[in-house]
Amino acid sequence: MLENWVVMPTCLPLVRRRCHVCASDRFRASGKFRVNAHHKLIDVWLLALCTACGETVKLTVLERTHVRSVRPELLDRLHDNDPGLTAELLRDPVVQRRNRIALDWSGAWRLDTGGTEHLDREVIDVSVHFAARIPVRPVRLIAEGCRLSRAEVERLLVEGRLVSAVRLSGGLSGDFTFTLKR
Secondary structure, X not given: OEEEXXXXXXXXXXXXXXXXXXXXXXXXXXXXXXXXXXXXXXXXEEXXXXXXXXXXXXXXXXXXXXXXXXXXXXXXXXXXXXXXXXXXHHHOHHHHHHHOOEEEOOOOEEEEOOOOHHHHOOEEEEEEEEOOOOOEOHHHHHHHHHOOOHHHHHHHHHHOOEEEOOOOOOOEOOOEEEEEEO
């Protein structure tokens, strides 16, 4: 029987970027947007606060964009400081590249295995689904989901009792399946 596991975010990830005041490299998204209009052009920034000193930085979302090219519902969400939009924009690769930031997902996700009945079985087939693009090592997920140590999972992988179509030794942020034979 195929088990379905889900990796889901629990909160917004930290933004990795160097603070110019205190040299910290972690910022927390405030969930607030700054919208500035220049006649027919609009600029939008997502505000983030340094976790060490509280300094505010602006992460560029839109820059010198014609107001008519922005969907009205997006403008409403920006003006309402929609927390869902904050999460969407932080995960947007264009926004990450434009602002030269990376996301730190440490402590911002959880694994939902749907229960513990799979722990007693000899053979486990699991499909892992990512609710968001959260980079996690599959070995860590398997260890957490099966309540094993990472060393034990690595040993099972070397012995061929843990198999998957994807490489399990590196980082991964997309759906995958695996089979574990105890």
